[in-house]
Amino acid sequence: xxxxxxxxxxxTKTVQxxxxxxxxxxxxxLSVGLVPTMGFLHQGHGSLIKKAVEDxxxxxxxxxxxxxxxxxxxxxxxxxxxxxxxxxxxxxLGAAMIFNPEPKDMYQDxxxxxxxxxxxxxxxxxxxxxxxRGVCTVVSKLFNITGADRAYFGQKDAxxxxxxxxxxxxxxxxxxxxxxxxxxxxxxxxxxxxxTYLSKEERQAAxxxxxxxxxxxxxxxxxxxxxxxxxxxxxxIGQEPLAKIDYIDLVDARMxxxxxxxxxxxxxxxxxxxGKTRLIDNFIWEEK
Ligand code: AMP
Numbered sequence: 001x002x003x004x005x006x007x008x009x010x011x012t013k014t015v016q017x018x019x020x021x022x023x024x025x026x027x028x029x030l031s032v033g034l035v036p037t038m039g040f041l042h043q044g045h046g047s048l049i050k051k052a053v054e055d056x057x058x059x060x061x062x063x064x065x066x067x068x069x070x071x072x073x074x075x076x077x078x079x080x081x082x083x084x085x086x087x088x089x090x091x092x093l094g095a096a097m098i099f100n101p102e103p104k105d106m107y108q109d110x111x112x113x114x115x116x117x118x119x120x121x122x123x124x125x126x127x128x129x130x131x132x133r134g135v136c137t138v139v140s141k142l143f144n145i146t147g148a149d150r151a152y153f154g155q156k157d158a159x160x161x162x163x164x165x166x167x168x169x170x171x172x173x174x175x176x177x178x179x180x181x182x183x184x185x186x187x188x189x190x191x192x193x194x195x196t197y198l199s200k201e202e203r204q205a206a207x208x209x210x211x212x213x214x215x216x217x218x219x220x221x222x223x224x225x226x227x228x229x230x231x232x233x234x235x236x237i238g239q240e241p242l243a244k245i246d247y248i249d250l251v252d253a254r255m256x257x258x259x260x261x262x263x264x265x266x267x268x269x270x271x272x273x274x275g276k277t278r279l280i281d282n283f284i285w286e287e288k
Contacts, residue, residue: 009091012099015106015145018060021097022147030057034148034175036139039063039100040080041089044183044191048152049093051180058096060146061086067103068113069134080196099146106141114140114171116163119256123159123269124280127246135160136167143173150176156183156190158267158282162256182281184210190281197277205242206274209281212236212248216268220285226250226261229268237272246271246278253284263287 012018022032033056035048041063052059063086070076083100090098113133119125120132143151153161165177183191188210189203198206212233219229230248237243251258253265262285269282 007096009087009095010097011087012097013101013105015101018097018099018145019147022060025058026147031150032056032146032148033059034142034146034151035059035061035095036142036151036153037061037063038065038079038193039086040082040193040196041086042183042191042193044154044156046089046093047183048154048180049090049095051178052150052152053094055150055178059094060097060099060148061090061095062099062142062146063090064099064101064106064138066106066134066138068107068110068137069131071128071130074128075194075197078197080193099142106138110137113137114167116167116170119159119163119166122251122256122258123247123249124271125159127271132160132163136163139164140167140171140173143175148175150178152178152180154180154182155282155284156192157280158253158269158284159256162254162267166255188214190279192279194277194279198274202242202274202277205240206277206279208237208240208243209270209272209279212270213268213281213283217283217285220262220268226259229262233268233270237270242274244273246273253286 025032033052035052037045049061065079067076087098114136115133116136125132153164161179168177189206215236216229216233219232233248237245248270250266250268253267265286267282267284271278271280
């Protein structure tokens with residue numbers, strides 16, 4: 001695939017700018033990949049962008065802290081932002097465009113939202129009731145704005161990925177969803193823009209999430225029953241005084257329905273507070 005990082009990456013702010021550029025690309029018969037992000041990019045985002053650059057002629061990274069997916073009292077204002085660093089990062093990886101709208105460019109007194117039933121009730125949806133309506137709405141808008149052929153999502157946000165796949169299936173969006181594995185720091189912590197909230201002590205304490213994930217993977221491989229598995233993972237987290245569990249659950253990987261035993265393709269997912277910072281991690285296990 002031709003890389004175009006010899007060119008300066010195009011920065012777009014408005015829906016119209018994106019549409020005009022994509023129309024020109026499509027006229028040339030070029031394929032378009034989309035990587036939706038909230039910015040403050042790290043190597044986790046980088047892995048999605050690299051894969052998109054491999055698969056497509058042109059790649060659009062959207063860089064937008066989407067207000068509709070934050071509930072009252074959540075970290076919308078505090079969410080870290082560094083557009084100049086993001087722009088340089090995307091350019092280095094060969095993306096063709098970075099779309100960085102203002103909230104007013106995306107939402108003008110909206111009355112239409114995209115909702116998904118069932119899959120958004122549990123896991124993160126239980127403590128973040130408006131979150132997935134905001135995600136589905138902004139992702140639908142980005143699909144419609146960019147007309148991308150493929151969109152790239154991280155397994156890190158496993159519930160989001162399952163929801164987006166089901167939404168695309170149910171609403172017949174003409175787009176392929178590509179899932180990318182979780183990228184971790186050398187010591188195991190899943191990369192996240194929110195890791196920047198952690199103090200030095202909390203950063204160390206946050207390792208209990210990946211420790212529990214690795215322990216869970218090992219135990220499921222050895223045939224441990226679902227309840228014992230969740231108890232064991234809970235114990236690993238429980239040993240860390242700065243950690244408070246929001247949830248640890250085992251669900252069906254596609255429809256996210258709770259399971260009381262390990263069967264088929266399962267998702268083991270957790271959210272844990274380290275101090276005030278809520279972190280998530282997960283793994284997928286498929287019976288062979
Ligand atoms: P965010 O900016 O946190 O909304 O994430 C944008 C996209 O990057 C989502 O599809 C995430 O799942 C993905 N992502 C974030 N962190 C990671 C990671 N550590 N590994 C893989 N993908 C990630």
